[in-house]
Amino acid sequence: MTAPLPLGSKIGILGDGQLGRMLSQAASRLGFNVVVYGPDAMSPAANVSAVSKVARYTDQEALNRFAAACDVITFEFENVPVSSLEYLVGKGARVAPNARALGITQDRVLEKSFAREAGIGTVDFYEINSLSDLEAALAENGVPALLKTRREGYDGKGQVWIRDVSEAEAAFSSLNGRAAILEARADFQREISVIAARGYDGEVRVYPVGENHHIKGILSTTLAPAEVSETLKGRAEDIARRVLEGLDYVGVLGVELFVLEGDQLILNEIAPRVHNTGHWTQDGCLCDQFEQHIRAVAGWPLGDTMARFQVEMTNLLGPDILAWEALSQEADSRLYIYGKDEPREGRKMGHINRIKSTL
Missing domain, CATH: 3.30.470.20 (ATP-grasp fold, B domain)
Incomplete structure (x- = not known):
């Protein structure tokens, strides 16, 4: 961006939850108009924003209209599809943060791999795509270990502790076939x-x-x-x-x-x-x-x-x-x-x- 957006510019927010609500309130106080985009017409963010566009995140026609209405677009949660950000950029929209950052951080394997490459320590971790992957990882890592979905899941959802190798099959089944990551236990203070x-x-x-x-x-x-x-x-x-x-x-x-x-x-x-x-x-x-x-x-x-x-x-x-x-x-x-x-x-x-x- 070569110059700051002037007062009265339109900021688009993908996502309509409480974080979008507080972002919208902050933007309004600075003199911007907010266009919030999400699936809920009566969402926390929609209720305090100048414009609310109600649509699925993958609806390309709605995304086109959204892009045309905004000077810059951001997002308030990490489960917005990366493909939607890439589509908006392809239509000439300015989007921040970038799609690569979203893609890395919404996938736990990619995120920890990125951290290691940046010289940031993590627990030992293993990519899990099958029960045999899980059994091999447990044989190497030992128990207890934490099995999580690679994507989505928050506030303790989408994860299960494995405290004995006999629990592996039930733990893997509980994720309903979703790609997963096994993480070693972190002995943190x-x-x-x-x-x-x-x-x-x-x-x-x-x-x-x-x-x-x-x-x-x-x-x-x-x-x-x-x-x-x-x-x-x-x-x-x-x-x-x-x-x-x-x-x-x-x-x-x-x-x-x-x-x-x-x-x-x-x-x-x-x-x-x-x-x-x-x-x-x-x-x-x-x-x-x-x-x-x-x-x-x-x-x-x-x-x-x-x-x-x-x-x-x-x-x-x-x-x-x-x-x-x-x-x-x-x-x-x-x-x-x-x-x-x-x-x-x-x-x-x-x-x-x-x-x-x-x-």
Whole structure:
């Protein structure tokens, strides 16, 4: 991009969930008009956007109209088909992040292979396409080991622990024939994450490290800035920069890392989008991750990533949202509600940011 998008430009967002909602709100505050594209006419993002286009992600006629209506297109989740991004680019649309970055990060084998090539440590892993592949991998790796689908799956879905080789067949069957990856167990002490951004000009900005806690495979809380050593902080930031530069990435991404003994780091996951562990930035920083992503894809200068407050972000899952009235009265906190209608168990309905201290 040779010049920043002017005020009033149209930013397209593929995906219509809560991340799209918060991206749309950030874009609107900066003077952009948002065109959200997704399958749900009453989605969290559609309800706050100037225009909502309702269609399947593979509908080429709808994608043509979407491309014609936007000055730049981005996405809010990693399960948008890569072929749809490639189609839009082929029609002359500007898309950021790029299709290659999406293709690598939505496939766990490609993602870990990319990390290894970039000099970033990972657990041992094995590509699994058949039961015999799985049995051979278990014979080499041993148990316990984690079997996951290569694509999709989140918040603990699409994965199963194998604790005895006799469980291999049942575990493989539970994935219903989907291509998979077997991962060695990571003996980690805690999980941290880094939210980082890169512009078209290669400028990189990194937010302070957050520490994450999960319940039943779903993120419960993130505390940021986390209490980590300067050495660990530097290693984490270096990994984020390697990922951004190796993918020629434009926009915000999240990098989840396992902390091993001796403050060594290995990659858990790369999320090619704004990320749940970055929600704390909405109240901890002057420029939060959503505004930062919009700035990056619009070609604007990247914003300040310094933390002004230490914040604990807590996800509101399912019926947690029913306590909205009490939550809204808490001092030193801000409540974010996603506008979803059914508080199913484990469904992300909102989050609350609690200020822990001033920095």
